[in-house]
Amino acid sequence: MNRAAQKNTTTGEIRPRPAYRDRNVLRWLVAYSASLLGDGIYFVALAWAANSVASPAEVGIVMAMGSIPRAVLMLGGGVVADRFGPRAVVLGSDALRCLVILAVAAALVFSSPGLWVLIAVALVFGVVDALFLPAVGALPPRITEPSEVVRLQSMVMLAGRLSRTTAPPIAGMAMGLGGSAAAFALAGALFCLSLALLWAVRIGSLPADDTIKDAAPATPTTPWRDLVEGLTYIRRHKVIGPLVLSGAMSQFGIIAPLTVGLVLLCDQRGWGAGGMGWISGVFGVGTTSMALLLTVRGRLPRAGMVQNVSLVVASAGIAAIGLVPSLPGAVAVALLSGLASGVCGGLAVSLIQTATDRAYLGRVSSVMALTGVGIAPLAYPLFGVLTEFTGTAPLYVAGGALSALGATIGLASRAVRGAELPEVRA
Structure with a gap:
């Protein structure tokens, strides 16, 4: 039974706690929001870093590079999530994003990475996104009751709207204080926060019929x-x-x-x-x-x-x-x-x-x-x-x-x- 369930003292019926009052769901939502905000800050920082070493046309190339592996590998990411479990894939991809972005931040502090380094970062990030997006999309039904999925998805929509609105100004403030390195470091910190919170999220087990289908054929x-x-x-x-x-x-x-x-x-x-x-x-x-x-x-x-x-x-x-x-x-x-x-x-x-x-x-x-x-x-x-x-x-x-x-x-x-x-x- 969902540990977030609560009992109706009048009827004795066990019912799920609303998603917006479930600590486990809220922990996942904050983790997801931190990841979205980190994404937004990363894209602004990448564009700014590329603009400092490349022409406008080359900046466009850098920004487009991440979309290629994301589109090509996305369906494969869904297969990986179902084979190995979405939690493991989400944690692994978030950890990789932390390492990559913090490494870029360190490189910007001590040197000036060339265009090809930024292209490589965009490509790696696109590959990781192709794993992360299907896996994180598969988690909501596993962390709440079916009757609460619509509430959780509505909260995800709110988180997405808030992250898209706040990411550019936050990135701008970070770059104003410490340049692209500070923005990359902030994005990396948000991915680390997301990773820590996701690690603490309880993932429900599959129902019996699904467990049978997931078993080794x-x-x-x-x-x-x-x-x-x-x-x-x-x-x-x-x-x-x-x-x-x-x-x-x-x-x-x-x-x-x-x-x-x-x-x-x-x-x-x-x-x-x-x-x-x-x-x-x-x-x-x-x-x-x-x-x-x-x-x-x-x-x-x-x-x-x-x-x-x-x-x-x-x-x-x-x-x-x-x-x-x-x-x-x-x-x-x-x-x-x-x-x-x-x-x-x-x-x-x-x-x-x-x-x-x-x-x-x-x-x-x-x-x-x-x-x-x-x-x-x-x-x-x-x-x-x-x-x-x-x-x-x-x-x-x-x-x-x-x-x-x-x-x-x-x-x-x-x-x-x-x-x-x-x-x-x-």
Whole structure:
């Protein structure tokens, strides 16, 4: 039984403690947040260090190097997590990140590393990320009850939003005090903190049926066979398959309009950097508000249907941002889209994780991470190139339409429409 369970003195029923009151969950969340913050500071420090020894084009090369092994090896990282256990992989990859980043900080103190050293660091970091991301994504269902997964995922969304907001200014302050070396040292310290906290996190054992599936098979398996088996499991699952495909399409459709697209749109409309800040900011307020709501409620009824309907609303909002002629109108639409995105994002991940056999959590998590950090960013250059021919508005509409098409995949599936999250026993 979960050690965080508590007893209802009236009925005698044993119920899980809410995720936001579970010390073990909060310990994991702080560790994950420290790791995310360290990531953000590392990327800023890497860019600054590269800029001091390389041309702008070479800086771009350094920053892109980490994405190559991350995209190529991500699926393999899921296989490793399922073979050796996500806890061991997370601890090992976090320890390696500590060593690499602190070594770079020391090198910057005593010398000036050349371009190739920074490229090597980016490549190593990308390889480690390919192991870390699937493993850390497989942990939430193992550290809390199924009924609390949606709360935990909502808290993860909040942690991600906070880390992305605070990492650049914190990195800037560190570099102002001690240059890139200080920023790398701070990132390394955060990875060390994450490692220490993760070491203390209690990881639940697998249920009996999953333990049997995790046991050594009668015939030896290979990593390739494990990978194919995981992809087949996703494709055949009536809930996971449609939701993973829907998520990939929606991310590919909306990630570019919300990032590089905003820069181009606000420049063309004359809204400037202030307008971009308003649109991006209220979108973040919307997603954060819904993450807070899901953290408190823990569950929404008819989760599968609500997830897909909210994705349709979010997609329509993205398309409308490119069509609304005034900045106040675009801000209002962005807020609505952010609210809907906060709902569909939190519910989608929770539905997938609670439906996944724990023996496949690493591989399922790796596919989800690959679509988010490997495939979706490919839309950045595509958006920029097509803008030269079509302008930004048609691309916003096309992105929203692609995202909405992903929602239709979920709506077309009876299993997804009827999918529910486990009951929260208050």
